[in-house]
Amino acid sequence: DTAVSQTPKYLVTQMGNDKSIKCEQNLGHDTMYWYKQDSKKFLKIMFSYNNKELIINETVPNRFSPKSPDKAHLNLHINSLELGDSAVYFCASSRSAGSYYEQYFGPGTRLTVT
Amino acid sequence: AQSVAQPEDQVNVAEGNPLTVKCTYSVSGNPYLFWYVQYPNRGLQFLLKYITGDNLVKGSYGFEAEFNKSQTSFHLKKPSALVSDSALYFCAVRDDLDGGYNKLIFGAGTRLAVHP
Numbered sequence: 412d413t414a415v416s417q418t419p420k421y422l423v424t425q426m427g428n429d430k431s432i433k434c435e436q437n438l439g440h441d442t443m444y445w446y447k448q449d450s451k452k453f454l455k456i457m458f459s460y461n462n463k464e465l466i467i468n469e470t471v472p473n474r475f476s477p478k479s480p481d482k483a484h485l486n487l488h489i490n491s492l493e494l495g496d497s498a499v500y501f502c503a504s505s506r507s508a509g510s511y512y513e514q515y516f517g518p519g520t521r522l523t524v525t
Numbered sequence: 526a527q528s529v530a531q532p533e534d535q536v537n538v539a540e541g542n543p544l545t546v547k548c549t550y551s552v553s554g555n556p557y558l559f560w561y562v563q564y565p566n567r568g569l570q571f572l573l574k575y576i577t578g579d580n581l582v583k584g585s586y587g588f589e590a591e592f593n594k595s596q597t598s599f600h601l602k603k604p605s606a607l608v609s610d611s612a613l614y615f616c617a618v619r620d621d622l623d624g625g626y627n628k629l630i631f632g633a634g635t636r637l638a639v640h641p
Binding site: 415442451452453454455456459461466467501503505507511512513514515516517518519 | 557559561563566567568569570571574576613615619621626627628629631633634
């Protein structure tokens, strides 16, 4: 059973398009995250939701909009895709944000914008 | 501001030899420190963490890490490396003064290559 799953695994699209990435966790966690890993493998947090409430919103273009319909799901919608959006996007989850629990990562979605 | 430094882009070690992957950190409050491993085309896997208590922390796959407050370091170690340990290793830190948001700051990663 996959703990944190993401769909799709690969996404190839053209500049200007709008796309979504979905994430689901079956660990019973109440906090979920989106990270971006660039071509040099540098990993940076983008957003975090705790009990469906946005609690971390880093300096990310407003073309990126996360949505959490419930505690087990966190989706990422990207409008007007640009070449610089090409990266691997990881979803993660953890127990309560107000603590020190480790985060569990999904397998990643490799986004390629052409 | 929080930061993590992994000074080595790559560490090469022969199978059977001990390995060390270095990490230093900077936080305002007390650090919560983590090590993760990433295999090719995979997500990050949690290895171990230091929150408080014993400075030597043991984790998955025979890895351990030593917290050194005076040197602000949290180096990852293993007594005997395996070829299967070859992967990308990330150190991460959370500041306990971050408002409780569990915001992890990751280092740039260190590629470990274990040669037969």
